[in-house]
Amino acid sequence: MDKEIEILLVEDNASDEELAVIALKKHKIKNKIQIARDGVEALEYLFGSVDSETLKCVGPLVVLLDLKLPRINGLEVLRRIKEHPEAKKIPVVILTSSNEEKDILESYHLGANSYIRKPVDFDQFTEVINQIGLYWLVLNKQSS
Amino acid sequence: MKKKPATPPDAAELLRSQAEAKLSERKKKPGAPPATEFDTQRLVHELEVHQIELEMQNEELVQSHAQAEAGLRRYTDLYDFAPISYFTLVRDGTIQQVNLAGANLLGVERGALIKRRFGVFVSTRSLTTFNAFLDDVFTNGSKETCEVTLQKDGSAPRLVQIEAITKDRQCEVCHAMVIDITERKTAEDALQVSETRYRRLFESAKDGIMILNAETGIILDVNPFLIGMMGNSHEPVIGKVIWELGFFKDVAASKEKFLELQQREYVLYENLSLETADGRQIAVEFVSNVYLVDNKKLIQCNIRDTTERKQMENKLNKAYQKIKTRTNELEMINEHLDSFAYSVSHDLRAPLRAISGFAQVLIDTHGDEVNEEMRHYLNRISEGAKKMGQLIDDLLSFSRATRGEINHEKINVEDIVNDLVKAYREVELDRDIEFIVNPLGEVEADKEMLKVVFSNLLQNAVKFTINREKARIEIGSEQKEDHIQFYVKDNGIGFDMRYKDKLFKAFQRLQTDERFTGTGIGLTTVKRIVSKHGGNIWANGEVDKGAEFCFTLPSKMHIDD
Numbered sequence: 001m002d003k004e005i006e007i008l009l010v011e012d013n014a015s016d017e018e019l020a021v022i023a024l025k026k027h028k029i030k031n032k033i034q035i036a037r038d039g040v041e042a043l044e045y046l047f048g049s050v051d052s053e054t055l056k057c058v059g060p061l062v063v064l065l066d067l068k069l070p071r072i073n074g075l076e077v078l079r080r081i082k083e084h085p086e087a088k089k090i091p092v093v094i095l096t097s098s099n100e101e102k103d104i105l106e107s108y109h110l111g112a113n114s115y116i117r118k119p120v121d122f123d124q125f126t127e128v129i130n131q132i133g134l135y136w137l138v139l140n141k142q143s144s
Numbered sequence: 145m146k147k148k149p150a151t152p153p154d155a156a157e158l159l160r161s162q163a164e165a166k167l168s169e170r171k172k173k174p175g176a177p178p179a180t181e182f183d184t185q186r187l188v189h190e191l192e193v194h195q196i197e198l199e200m201q202n203e204e205l206v207q208s209h210a211q212a213e214a215g216l217r218r219y220t221d222l223y224d225f226a227p228i229s230y231f232t233l234v235r236d237g238t239i240q241q242v243n244l245a246g247a248n249l250l251g252v253e254r255g256a257l258i259k260r261r262f263g264v265f266v267s268t269r270s271l272t273t274f275n276a277f278l279d280d281v282f283t284n285g286s287k288e289t290c291e292v293t294l295q296k297d298g299s300a301p302r303l304v305q306i307e308a309i310t311k312d313r314q315c316e317v318c319h320a321m322v323i324d325i326t327e328r329k330t331a332e333d334a335l336q337v338s339e340t341r342y343r344r345l346f347e348s349a350k351d352g353i354m355i356l357n358a359e360t361g362i363i364l365d366v367n368p369f370l371i372g373m374m375g376n377s378h379e380p381v382i383g384k385v386i387w388e389l390g391f392f393k394d395v396a397a398s399k400e401k402f403l404e405l406q407q408r409e410y411v412l413y414e415n416l417s418l419e420t421a422d423g424r425q426i427a428v429e430f431v432s433n434v435y436l437v438d439n440k441k442l443i444q445c446n447i448r449d450t451t452e453r454k455q456m457e458n459k460l461n462k463a464y465q466k467i468k469t470r471t472n473e474l475e476m477i478n479e480h481l482d483s484f485a486y487s488v489s490h491d492l493r494a495p496l497r498a499i500s501g502f503a504q505v506l507i508d509t510h511g512d513e514v515n516e517e518m519r520h521y522l523n524r525i526s527e528g529a530k531k532m533g534q535l536i537d538d539l540l541s542f543s544r545a546t547r548g549e550i551n552h553e554k555i556n557v558e559d560i561v562n563d564l565v566k567a568y569r570e571v572e573l574d575r576d577i578e579f580i581v582n583p584l585g586e587v588e589a590d591k592e593m594l595k596v597v598f599s600n601l602l603q604n605a606v607k608f609t610i611n612r613e614k615a616r617i618e619i620g621s622e623q624k625e626d627h628i629q630f631y632v633k634d635n636g637i638g639f640d641m642r643y644k645d646k647l648f649k650a651f652q653r654l655q656t657d658e659r660f661t662g663t664g665i666g667l668t669t670v671k672r673i674v675s676k677h678g679g680n681i682w683a684n685g686e687v688d689k690g691a692e693f694c695f696t697l698p699s700k701m702h703i704d705d
Contacts, residue, residue: 015498022505068490097490097497099537120496120533122504122526 005060008034010042010077011095012069019122020064020095023129039072043080046087055086064132065112067096067103075106082111093132163196229322233308235282237261237275240317249304249322251296262320267295277306278318285313291325302326351448354386358434358441361385361402373428373449375421391418405432405443415450427454481543489540493533500529538665541596545669550590550676557584557630560595561619564602572606575615582620587628587697593673600666601632601693608636608691626699627679633692638685647683670695 007024011017017035024033036042040050042065048056050072063081067074074094081087093114094107107115116132119125167189223230229246231239239257247254250265266274270292277290287309293301308320346353352370356363366381374381374391386392387402405411413430420426429448434441503525507514514522558581565579587594602617609615618633639647648671674681674695685691 013494013498015501016494019497019501019505022501026508097493100489118493118497120493120500121530122497122501125497125501 004031005062006032006034006057008036008042008045008061008063010036010039010063010065010069010074012037012066016066016118019125020129023122023126026126027130029130038070039074039077042069042077043072046081046090047084053084055084061090062132063090063092064095065092067094067098067107075103075110078107078110078112095128095132159197159200160193163193163200166196167192231262231320231322232317233262233278233320234317235278237263237278246322249302249324250294251299265294265296267293267301269293274306277308281308281318281320282310282315283313285310303329351446352428354445354447356386356405356443356445358406358443361387361406363389364442370447373420373426373447375424391420405445406434406441409434415454427451485540485543488536492536496529496533496536500526500533503529535665538669542665542669542672545593545596545673550593552588553591554586555589555591555594556586557594557598557621560591561598561602564595564599565619568602568606575610576613577606577609577615577617580616580618580620582618584619584621584630585623585628587699589677589697590673593676597670597673597695598632600670604666604693605632605634605636605691608638609634610636612636623699624696627696628699629694629696631692631694633690635690638687638689638691639683640687641685644683644685648681 007029009017009020011020021033024031034045036045042063043050046057047054065074065077069077074096078092078094081090081092088111091113092111093116094112095116095118096103097118099117104115114132114135116128119128170192224244226243226245229249230241230243231246232241234240239260239262242254242257244254247257250257252260263271263274273290274292277288277292281288287307289305289307291303291305293303295301302324303326305323305325306320307323308318310318346365346367349367349369352373353365353367354363354370355365363382363384363386371381374389381389411430411432413428416428416430417425418428427450429450430445431447432443432445434443436442503522507519507522561581561584565581568577569579598619602619605617606615609617612635616635618631620631620633622629622631648667671681674697678698679696681693681695683691683693
């Protein structure tokens with residue numbers, strides 16, 4: 001039996017975190033949601049510690065990653081995931097306020113699977129969350 | 145008149161004894177008549193001797209005549225075929241004799257020249273000179289020289305030099321030699337012109353020039369400018385040896401240093417400091433060249449006062465440094481602005497999401513507890529946040545459009561416009577909008593920025609035609625002399641031309657109608673981009689009659705450093 005896909009939401013802004021969770025629930029996405037409030041927490045969840053080279057988290061996972069984070073920023077987390085021989089299979093969706101071209105280019109360059117800009121409009125926001133959930137959690141079967 | 149050849153007395157005696165000997169020989173011959181009477185015999189003897197004498201004399205005469213003939217021929221040849229023109233002129237200038245070269249010079253057959261006046265061939269301008277010259281020849285009795293111009297029919301005048309002399313003052317003829325000096329004179333004149341030119345250059349040059357004897361180091365010539373540069377010293381310079389002059393102590397302080405100038409064909413000291421006679425330090429550029437004149441080596445030195453140039457260079461350098469510092473500062477400020485804009489985009493939007501988001505959540509999750517009035521206010525909160533988000537986005541796009549470097553490339557403008565039009569057609573499905581895209585050609589511009597320009601203008605056109613049943617938006621261009629003019633025309637609500645100046649100012653909006661939402665930054669961004677490309681933008685309109693926005697782009701961009 002397939003283990004249920006987890007969602008790792010890396011978000012330092014509590015409002016955005018709460019809104020994301022509401023939006024996911026609104027669309028009946030009931031997957032387990034893990035919260036990391038900065039890059040360090042994200043890396044600790046994935047690898048056990050910041051410096052570790054071994055992937056600790058074994059189950060199927062989707063990472064929703066903000067870019068502007070305290071301590072270790074999102075691009076660095078992305079780089080660490082995509083450089084790791086096993087972790088690189090984890091889909092990473094960049095979910096950020098920035099629409100700076102250099103951020104978008106750098107994200108794709110590092111291997112981001114998708115780049116989505118957080119809209120101010122909550123309806124749009126929930127729609128985006130819905131699409132992410134639908135695509136990455138339902139349609140996209142991860143190789144185990 | 146034939147003259148009897150002069151016979152010396154002893155020669156006469158010798159002749160007579162020889163004649164007598166011949167006669168006695170004849171008498172010894174057999175059959176000669178015997179002398180019958182002494183006197184008769186004696187007379188006959190005398191006659192016979194005389195006859196023989198005459199015969200012998202005749203023989204001599206024939207011989208010397210032949211010799212004289214040969215001599216005359218030699219002389220005539222010498223005269224006639226001499227490569228120089230000879231004339232024998234009488235006191236009044238009549239030609240008495242002329243050789244072939246002379247006849248050739250005047251271009252007249254020799255026979256036809258005799259008894260003609262030489263003056264006939266002298267140009268009117270030279271005639272006075274020639275007559276005076278002839279006078280001098282006959283009065284002074286010495287060799288005289290003059291230069292006159294000969295005028296021949298149908299050919300260019302020739303300049304000749306005439307030298308003439310008479311045997312003595314009483315003599316009625318003079319012998320003249322005429323030499324064509326036209327070519328020599330032309331060459332001399334050219335040399336004179338060249339010399340004058342060189343002198344003018346040398347004398348008026350605004351660089352110091354000095355000519356040295358390359359062997360001895362003696363100064364042969366200096367131009368006035370150099371004298372002035374050295375400090376108007378009154379001590380004579382020409383004739384001195386270069387290392388004796390204090391001014392050049394750094395260039396040729398010693399013979400050893402002078403050797404360098406002498407041996408190297410070309411020496412350049414770019415930045416020498418020399419001391420003038422009045423004690424000023426001046427910066428000069430010193431160049432020396434060695435060259436040969438008449439088998440003698442000369443050194444030409446050019447000395448340029450670079451003091452002012454140096455000062456200017458220093459000033460420029462300082463200014464350059466200032467600009468560099470300022471540029472660095474500006475670059476830093478720009479970097480700060482970049483990170484500021486980044487923060488704005490990221491951090492200002494987050495609270496707005498919270499405001500709009502939670503207001504929406506309230507409506508969504510507590511819809512039954514929220515009454516109409518509360519719903520209205522919650523919607524207002526949500527709308528306000530959304531507007532704020534749009535404002536931030538527009539501000540960022542404005543800042544990005546104006547901050548960035550222009551990235552020039554050849555752009556097919558029609559492609560850009562057609563893409564935008566296609567997007568509008570897909571979005572505005574419920575509206576009847578006729579887009580007319582005329583030929584737009586190619587420009588050299590920043591593609592992303594040009595997209596922003598057309599996107600804003602089209603967005604406005606779409607927006608301000610919203611209450612038209614049938615909207616019409618036309619985009620076109622006109623090729624002008626050195627630029628291309630684009631226009632975007634619509635049949636929308638237009639505007640009052642009295643307020644046209646406000647159109648392109650940030651946050652200035654001409655519409656109060658809520659239907660025409662906007663932040664008032666779009667046209668400001670467009671104007672900035674057009675200006676950055678070196679173009680102009682303006683608008684024409686009338687209330688309720690539509691608007692036309694025109695802008696220009698140069699045909700060829702000048703890439704700045």
